[in-house]
Amino acid sequence: MIRSNWSWLAALFLALTVAGCGGGQPAAEQPAGDAAPAAPAAAPIDPATVATITGKVAFTGQAPPRVRIRMDAVPACTQASPDPAYVQEVVVNDNNTLQNVFVYVKEGLGDRSFPATTPEVVIDQKGCMYTPHMLGLVVGQKLRIKNSDPTNHNIHPLPKENREWNQSMPPGSADLVQEFARPEIMIPVKCNVHPWMITYIGVQRHPFFAVTGADGSFEIKGLPPGNYVIEAWHEKFGTFQQNVTVGASETKQVDFSIQG
Amino acid sequence: MSKNPPPDSQAIHWFAWLTAVATFFLVIAGALVVGYDAGLAVPDWPLSFGTWMPPMEGGVFYEHGHRMIAATVGLLTTVLAVWLGWKDPRRWVKKLAGVAWVAVVVQAILGGLTVLYLLPIPILIAHACLAQLFFCLILSLVLFTSPAWERAAGPAETIPGAGFEQLAAAATGALFLQLALGAALRHKALGEAPHLAGAGVAGFLVGWVCYRAVTELGECDAVRKLTKWVGGILSLQLILGLGAYSFRHATTGLAEPQTFVVFLTTAHVVGGALLLGSSLILALLSYRRQAVPEKASSLAGSPQRTWA
Numbered sequence: 001m002i003r004s005n006w007s008w009l010a011a012l013f014l015a016l017t018v019a020g021c022g023g024g025q026p027a028a029e030q031p032a033g034d035a036a037p038a039a040p041a042a043a044p045i046d047p048a049t050v051a052t053i054t055g056k057v058a059f060t061g062q063a064p065p066r067v068r069i070r071m072d073a074v075p076a077c078t079q080a081s082p083d084p085a086y087v088q089e090v091v092v093n094d095n096n097t098l099q100n101v102f103v104y105v106k107e108g109l110g111d112r113s114f115p116a117t118t119p120e121v122v123i124d125q126k127g128c129m130y131t132p133h134m135l136g137l138v139v140g141q142k143l144r145i146k147n148s149d150p151t152n153h154n155i156h157p158l159p160k161e162n163r164e165w166n167q168s169m170p171p172g173s174a175d176l177v178q179e180f181a182r183p184e185i186m187i188p189v190k191c192n193v194h195p196w197m198i199t200y201i202g203v204q205r206h207p208f209f210a211v212t213g214a215d216g217s218f219e220i221k222g223l224p225p226g227n228y229v230i231e232a233w234h235e236k237f238g239t240f241q242q243n244v245t246v247g248a249s250e251t252k253q254v255d256f257s258i259q260g
Numbered sequence: 261m262s263k264n265p266p267p268d269s270q271a272i273h274w275f276a277w278l279t280a281v282a283t284f285f286l287v288i289a290g291a292l293v294v295g296y297d298a299g300l301a302v303p304d305w306p307l308s309f310g311t312w313m314p315p316m317e318g319g320v321f322y323e324h325g326h327r328m329i330a331a332t333v334g335l336l337t338t339v340l341a342v343w344l345g346w347k348d349p350r351r352w353v354k355k356l357a358g359v360a361w362v363a364v365v366v367q368a369i370l371g372g373l374t375v376l377y378l379l380p381i382p383i384l385i386a387h388a389c390l391a392q393l394f395f396c397l398i399l400s401l402v403l404f405t406s407p408a409w410e411r412a413a414g415p416a417e418t419i420p421g422a423g424f425e426q427l428a429a430a431a432t433g434a435l436f437l438q439l440a441l442g443a444a445l446r447h448k449a450l451g452e453a454p455h456l457a458g459a460g461v462a463g464f465l466v467g468w469v470c471y472r473a474v475t476e477l478g479e480c481d482a483v484r485k486l487t488k489w490v491g492g493i494l495s496l497q498l499i500l501g502l503g504a505y506s507f508r509h510a511t512t513g514l515a516e517p518q519t520f521v522v523f524l525t526t527a528h529v530v531g532g533a534l535l536l537g538s539s540l541i542l543a544l545l546s547y548r549r550q551a552v553p554e555k556a557s558s559l560a561g562s563p564q565r566t567w568a
Contacts, residue, residue: 073317167303168303168304168310192299193317194318195297
């Protein structure tokens with residue numbers, strides 16, 4: 001009895017592990033192909049009446065010290081860009097504004113879809129950093145991904161609404177062209193080879209978005225007159241909203257202030 | 261009555277040890293992959309970036325390193341299973357070696373699925389649980405091929421009170437469940453509360469085993485000596501768990517994995533494997549001691565009685 005019991009016990013443990021230790025969530029997301037319910041066609045916009053929203057994202061409080069990324073152990077990274085690299089999470093400009101804030105029209109356009117203003121957006125992997133650190137795309141707009149580094153990268157978006165994928169990009173490989181089928185704010189994109197590499201992609205049904213730059217300002221052009229909710233999204237500080245009404249050919253200023 | 265072991269037995273025993281040590285390093289490598297979030301640093305499987313040997317930098321070092329050690333363990337387990345199947349006279353040991361071989365193959369497939377399906381949580385947890393079970397299987401083979409297994413069948417200086425072996429088995433089962441809860445916590449399927457509660461239950465049972473061994477067994481008893489190790493590892497494990505918990509909370513929100521936190525968490529995972537393995541050995545020796553004396557007398561002189 002004892003002899004056979006040992007092997008049965010071992011087999012039982014093995015079966016329990018494979019069968020019972022899992023549990024929880026579904027394994028994979030739905031493929032993107034069946035996504036994106038067809039939105040109504042965009043109502044024609046009269047170019048003579050379009051409005052513009054401009055503004056700044058001010059930063060109040062003590063700016064955190066910039067953290068240098070140590071890439072010394074990976075010569076292929078420093079070879080492409082010998083300048084020191086810093087974590088991009090919180091970048092406070094000299095004029096006390098905040099860089100890398102995604103500002104977009106959250107409400108006011110209904111379910112209408114609008115075409116992208118450019119056929120594709122480019123993201124480059126250079127010096128083991130993503131350039132740019134944050135960008136916006138219109139649903140279905142092409143995202144061209146380059147690898148300018150003499151080293152392997154993997155590019156791995158972590159969406160909640162879109163299809164997740166993970167693809168290797170050896171040095172010298174052809175550009176990768178992808179698109180996202182559903183609107184989503186925001187999709188983090190990581191390189192698991194170089195864990196400091198991260199970028200964020202905002203996907204919208206419309207092109208009315210902007211990312212704050214070195215002066216903390218943004219500009220959203222070509223909006224039809226109407227009432228809108230404008231949201232500012234920051235990777236550390238979260239989201240902030242403001243309501244605005246723009247008339248025909250009007251330019252309105254919408255400023256945000258984020259406390260550090 | 262004990263016979264001299266056959267010439268191959270000692271070599272097989274040391275080979276089983278070698279496999280156990282390699283598996284121990286494999287557990288460390290696996291914990292580092294999770295700690296450094298490097299599970300998808302190599303997007304393809306079974307090749308890595310389309311080759312057998314990609315440049316070992318960044319997350320590739322951990323992920324591909326894990327694959328290389330896993331391949332070594334797979335090879336060692338295959339040799340061990342074939343060797344035991346060929347030379348060991350006990351059918352149940354042959355079967356157990358076969359189970360270990362199947363486990364390592366299943367584990368490799370689970371590892372591949374984690375990469376190809378982008379870290380599905382149930383597969384990740386099953387991979388973590390099977391890693392611990394496989395380590396236990398190999399440690400069991402180390403024990404069953406050792407002289408200690410034969411000695412445990414002989415007369416003992418002292419015998420623990422009733423239910424000791426069941427208590428040791430319950431502690432081992434609780435430790436395995438605790439490791440499964442830990443894996444679920446690491447892969448964000450569950451929160452901290454179940455793992456903390458599990459620590460209380462498993463710690464209590466292991467502590468009880470240690471207390472009973474110290475109070476009921478003689479100074480020179482092998483099981484009592486082993487419980488001292490088990491108690492020591494349990495204490496260390498509680499400290500490591502507390503440290504990993506505290507430092508993980510202190511560094512929440514930082515973009516990159518922090519080396520100190522990764523090392524602490526890895527040590528906690530590895531300590532868990534050691535604790536589970538030593539608790540299993542303790543339970544097996546206890547059952548062996550309880551089960552065999554009757555059998556030994558009934559089989560005395562039987563030609564079926566083998567070297568272990």
